[in-house]
Amino acid sequence: MKPSENAMLINNSMLIAPNHNVLSAWTGHVPFAAWLMQMQKPRIFVELGTHLGMSYFAFCQSAVEGKINTRCYAVDTWEGDDHAGFYNDRVFLDISSYNEQHFAGFSRLIRQRFDDAANEFSDGTIDLLHIDGFHTYEAVSHDFNTWKHKLSDRAVVIFHDINVRDAGFGVWRFWDEITQQYPNFQFDHYHGLGVLLVGPKQNEAMQALCNSSEDQSHFIRSLYSKLGEVPSLRYQLSQAAERIYHLESQISQLTAETVHLKEVTMNEVNRIRHEEDTRIQSIRNSTSWKLTAPLRKLIDLLKR
Ligand SMILES: C[S@@+](CC[C@H](N)C(=O)[O-])C[C@H]1O[C@@H](n2cnc3c(N)ncnc32)[C@H](O)[C@@H]1O
Numbered sequence: 001m002k003p004s005e006n007a008m009l010i011n012n013s014m015l016i017a018p019n020h021n022v023l024s025a026w027t028g029h030v031p032f033a034a035w036l037m038q039m040q041k042p043r044i045f046v047e048l049g050t051h052l053g054m055s056y057f058a059f060c061q062s063a064v065e066g067k068i069n070t071r072c073y074a075v076d077t078w079e080g081d082d083h084a085g086f087y088n089d090r091v092f093l094d095i096s097s098y099n100e101q102h103f104a105g106f107s108r109l110i111r112q113r114f115d116d117a118a119n120e121f122s123d124g125t126i127d128l129l130h131i132d133g134f135h136t137y138e139a140v141s142h143d144f145n146t147w148k149h150k151l152s153d154r155a156v157v158i159f160h161d162i163n164v165r166d167a168g169f170g171v172w173r174f175w176d177e178i179t180q181q182y183p184n185f186q187f188d189h190y191h192g193l194g195v196l197l198v199g200p201k202q203n204e205a206m207q208a209l210c211n212s213s214e215d216q217s218h219f220i221r222s223l224y225s226k227l228g229e230v231p232s233l234r235y236q237l238s239q240a241a242e243r244i245y246h247l248e249s250q251i252s253q254l255t256a257e258t259v260h261l262k263e264v265t266m267n268e269v270n271r272i273r274h275e276e277d278t279r280i281q282s283i284r285n286s287t288s289w290k291l292t293a294p295l296r297k298l299i300d301l302l303k304r
Contacts, residue, residue, distance in 0.1 A: 018058050019057075019102070023235050026160060028190030029055065029058075031227040031231075034066075036156070037059055037128075038066045042128035044121070044126045045072045045129075046072075046121070048133045050074040052095065055130060056072070071108075081133070083167065083168070132161070135161050135168075136168055151199060154201045156197055159171055160192070161192060183210040
């Protein structure tokens, strides 16, 4: 690989540490999302299927870190589907507030069905489209065909789950077909991610990726597959740190309780001791004790 091509396929942005602390089947593609945002610099990025925001916020965070001038849109009903499972409103409320807090300036969540949301975009405007909705062959081909007219002349479309062949998933089949028509690149890890260059005017980095030789492709795939483990390891680390913090606070609470119990016990022992001393003293001072003193002496003598 020539050094210039190398620089095009590898850069610092891949080492992004996602701040939005969730895990999903997409986590392993975070480093590539960062690279793609950095190299493709989409003026408009749209994601179809956002759920917890794993992929979407990775793109948004990469845009901030790479100072990319972009507008990002996440489309979802935030109700779920037969593949992702169905979930309650808490998910939407949480990611809305995260979006508001971190990316309000350039990112919008559109809570609609994909078909309805398409009306919000003018034809030929979307530079980067991520399709990760319902995963049957029919759904994914429908989504692609519905949004195709919205794509710009330098558009890239990415598809998640191109490597899943059970549970009614059919993205792989659509991917097999569509890759006959456009230059593309395929990652196999984390259920597979397909990169399709739909617009005819692609920049050098996108062309380098999709024109890479077999050796280069192998290198890129194994690099991203290894890098893809980092976000999940970070997540596990942060969970372990949280658990340690929780256990440490439990230990200090138990230590404080033990000190307190020791104090209470010592006070009780002292109180009983004091009561006993007082009782013994009062017996010794009593008249009957004094009158029976000669008798006790006699008993002592007899014992000896
Ligand atoms: C696999 S999840 C998305 C995962 C996400 N990209 C991530 O990073 O983990 C698919 C989502 O697509 C949404 N969805 C499926 N079909 C839809 C449709 N036709 N319109 C709107 N949302 C849809 C579901 O509600 C679900 O949240």
